[in-house]
Amino acid sequence: MITYPILKKGATIGVTAPSSGVPEELHHIVERAVSRLNAEGYEVICSEIVWTDVKTRSASAKKRAEDFQRMMEDENIDLIIPPWGGELLIETLEHIDFEKIHPKWVMGYSDTSMLLLAITLKTGIATAHGTNLVDLRGEYSDKTTAMWRNVLATQKGNSIVQYSSEKFQKEWHHENPSPMIFHLTEETSWKSVAGGSVTMSGRLLGGCIDIVRHMIGTPFGDVKTFRSSFTDGEPIIWYFENCNMKTTDLRRTLVQMKLAGWFDGCAGIMFGRSPANTPVDDYLIEDVYQDLYGDIKVPVLYDIDCGHIPPQITLINGSFAEVEVEDGKGIVKQTFI
Structure with a gap:
């Protein structure tokens, strides 16, 4: 529990x-x-x-x-x-x-x-x-x-519902501070690798992928024991955001997570907007998402409201989430069970 x-x-x-x-x-x-x-x-x-x-x-x-x-x-x-x-x-x-x-x-x-x-x-x-x-x-x-x-x-x-933002901040303008801190100027659009509408449900886990990847293989990153001890083996929806990694480094990290069993029982993966995702040669971030989709055959969403490009919704590690995406709009319902 x-x-x-x-x-x-x-x-x-x-x-x-x-x-x-x-x-x-x-x-x-x-x-x-x-x-x-x-x-x-x-x-x-x-x-x-x-x-x-x-x-x-x-x-x-x-x-x-x-x-x-x-x-x-x-x-x-x-x-x-x-x-x-x-x-x-x-x-x-x-x-x-x-x-x-x-x-x-x-x-x-x-x-x-x-x-x-x-x-x-x-x-x-x-x-x-x-x-x-x-x-x-x-x-x-x-x-x-x-x-x-x-x-x-x-x-x-009980449950709490959050919706994708209307606009996000492309870059900081510290010389021109906003009353709400953020400068929300760009239209938000949640995307899916497979296209069309997406629905998925499972327990939320995640974080900044540059950081949490270093938990793999340590006593602090035992996803298998967490699932058996606290969730009766329920599927996981992972959410990640990339702060600094190039596309190839992100790809290596995702493969390592798969090999380490982090994606066993995975119901879907969501990626936040990123200030990084720098291509290596012609290997683009969309290629990374497509390769991951090919690997694990579950919905892969990206450009969601999470991480270093604000604003972000509040995602609760351990909560039961139901996620819907259609026409670029996202809904996240989290139930505290």
Whole structure:
């Protein structure tokens, strides 16, 4: 059985930095996000390691793990949101005692997605792949991003429906800040390799594929045991987003996942829009998706609202999802069972 935390009104949010911290010149964006959340009625507690960043790390691996562990065991903290991702969260995993963590929401993406996936696979506690703290500093949120509150407040046994965005952000314009942070200018269109309408259902798992691929073969990436222990062997819908990899590296990673058994019992795979996917020779990202479809013969969707090209819907690792795509529009219904 999957364990679902619930976000209560007036919740206390803990902010720690299990990967990168925030350099001094950017402290103001965290302070602004904290101020916005306080104004909404949340109480926000920031760890001291949030405010430091040396050699891409907020602190040593052990200190980062201890700080996260402390917040997970603190009954007064209801939700943990790191300021953002980073590079070397993987160093912390061996220092976390997953058996002692209390069920509560942890939300984020990028490097944080490794921590989210590890928690769900190891413990059966649902985790939230969604917005980072710094992206909540705007005067208001677009309706896709803003759904994180409703999703995390969903009661066990109930369902929550999210829809594909109307527009997405092609590139940042930091010199021209938007009241909602993002500059949503491009028409969103979810695509399918096979074309036509698509429906699929299964347990959601995923994250930033550059990061979570390094869990393969470790005690933190045991998908087979997760399926037998927490889902009665139900099929998996994987969602991924590619931050940095070229097409050939992405292809190698997907083949490795298949050979490692990650796609056993797979009901479908979804890929977020990507700032990477750089072709090698004439091997395009569409070729990667087509090759994957040929390998595993399940629906492959791409350009969904997930990852480093905002906005993104809030995807819950461990939830039972029903996904429908037709004419470029997507619907994701997640049921907390």
